Amino acid sequence: MKQSFKSFQSVYDCYQLLQDLGAKLRLIQHVKLVGEAAEILISQLQQLDILFDREWIRLGVAFHDTGKILYPSELVDRGNRHEAAGELMLLEQGVDPRIARCCRSHGQWQQLECSLEELIVALADNLWKGKRNNELEHRVVTKIADMLDRDYWEMFITLDSGFEEVAAAGASRLSRSIIAIDVVP
Numbered sequence: 517m518k519q520s521f522k523s524f525q526s527v528y529d530c531y532q533l534l535q536d537l538g539a540k541l542r543l544i545q546h547v548k549l550v551g552e553a554a555e556i557l558i559s560q561l562q563q564l565d566i567l568f569d570r571e572w573i574r575l576g577v578a579f580h581d582t583g584k585i586l587y588p589s590e591l592v593d594r595g596n597r598h599e600a601a602g603e604l605m606l607l608e609q610g611v612d613p614r615i616a617r618c619c620r621s622h623g624q625w626q627q628l629e630c631s632l633e634e635l636i637v638a639l640a641d642n643l644w645k646g647k648r649n650n651e652l653e654h655r656v657v658t659k660i661a662d663m664l665d666r667d668y669w670e671m672f673i674t675l676d677s678g679f680e681e682v683a684a685a686g687a688s689r690l691s692r693s694i695i696a697i698d699v700v701p
Contacts, residue, residue: 521612527551530578537605538585542693546591549689551577553682554640560678561636566663568632576618576637582606583619599623625652632659643679645693646686653679 524530531544554577558570583602584590590598602619621634622641630638635656642649653676661671 522610524575527574527578530575533609533611534578534582534585537582537609539582540585540588542591543581543584543588545693547578547581549693550580550640550644552685552689553644554636556678556682557636557640557643560675561660564660564664564674566632566660568636572615572633573636573640575615576622576633577640579606579611579615580618580622580637580641596623625655630655632656632663635659639679640682643682644686645690646683648679648683 582605583598586601587598599620603616606616618637621628621630622638625638657672657675661668
């Protein structure tokens, strides 16, 4: 018997679930800004004519920091307690385990075997604020080069400009994230 999971028609359904779970404006704003970065990466992947699930990436980005509802200090301070907590929260809500896993994989991509989609979520979560991560970018380029059976350096040249485009707008996104301060009634 096939198990059915909660379905989402758009990222707005994801935002609603996050709000229902207690997410504050700052968290919703964060995942929207990471989503902006992800959309540029998705566009770049589409130009490569590579097989990937863009809707999975969008849902993964929307949900990747769900655990910060329970650990709100990790919105501003370093920490990884939110990763396992977020996965568990989503599983309890009936979210597909493959999507719920992004709560862990976006921060643990070095330790886990990740799909291209999971790596793109992790990359968007780095690049949105202007932060380049050479090891993560290398993993993404390698995965894409292997999938397309293309030379690594050819793919690097193609992809690096897109990574830089996302990172270059990081300061603007960061300034918009600071505006989203939660108001306590």
